[in-house]
Amino acid sequence: MENFDDKDIATLLRLKRHEQPPPGYFDNFLHEFHRRQRAELLRQPVWRIALQRAQDYMFQLNVPALTSYPVAAAAILVCAAVLSLKVYQAPDAQTVATAVVQQPGAIAVSSPANAAWNLSSSPISARDIGSMPVRTSSDNMQTHRLATPPRYVLDSTPVSYEPASFRF
């Protein structure tokens, strides 16, 4: 009885090319592929879809170097940082204080030299506002109309501490 040699093994293996899937399998394969792609797309989170769209856009601009995931992620982080700075940026206190002093009818902000508004000086009840400018109602309305950002006035006495003579 002859043993199998390399040629016999090779021939037997080549005959395995004739093992084929059921008829119509290859014709239907592409349709099945599209169906799975659609199903997978629907399962993706929104951020991933947005990232892919951004990558497609960058690729259309012929900047394939920017379509890599790390670069795209870095770009998104930079945009998010810029946006957050703009939204949450607090107004500069000194700038607000200066603006308040310059506006007529605004609540005055004491300068360090003004002892009447100095918290370390005489008690509140002894303080004399005197001819200190007071805020008028028209100023309030103007402020609301202009919708200016909130101004946090420093070194001023809270309204509740004002003596009875304080008038609007």
Add this chain to the structure above:
Amino acid sequence: MEQPRSDEDQQLVARTQEGDVAAFDQLVVKYTPRLYGLVYNMTSNHEDTNDLLQDVFSKAYKSIRGFRGKSSFYTWIHSIAVNMTLNFLKKRGRRFNLSLDDVDASVHNDKEFLELTQTSSPVREADLSELQVRLNEAMMKLSDEHRAVVTMFHIQGMPHAEISKILRVSEGTVRSRLFYANRQLQNYLDEFRKNPVS
């Protein structure tokens, strides 16, 4: 098997990278039969082959923007298919069911089939179907890496150089794996021939 024309593939890849989905569909239609044979003969399971093939093309579509053309698309897509199949086989382990495709009727027109069954050889037609079953069993006894090179060389007809590019090993490694795998298959079939009832 002939390697397809790479310039035609290059055009389809370029169009796909520009967003032409129909171009990728053409690549899918072109490579499905070839890759099916590769994956099927590594897994010996039609259902697993179908799922894997879908995953292979899905991964290829997602990664095609990064394809720079350093290798041919043929090599690239085959690398994806082999690697994904090897990973799958590692996870599947030894627990599997053979789910073999039927031998197509075209085998009766195969020159080698006719030589085997009509000339004096260790194989006759009556034994051939049994031998094919035993051969499939013998293939599954090989390691995943040895089965991969046997599939690519003998069944897919790829040259050693192409197999080494796909597997990212040297040609010497491809040849030594083939040699070892052939010996294993010979021994198993000889054993079957001596002890047919097993």
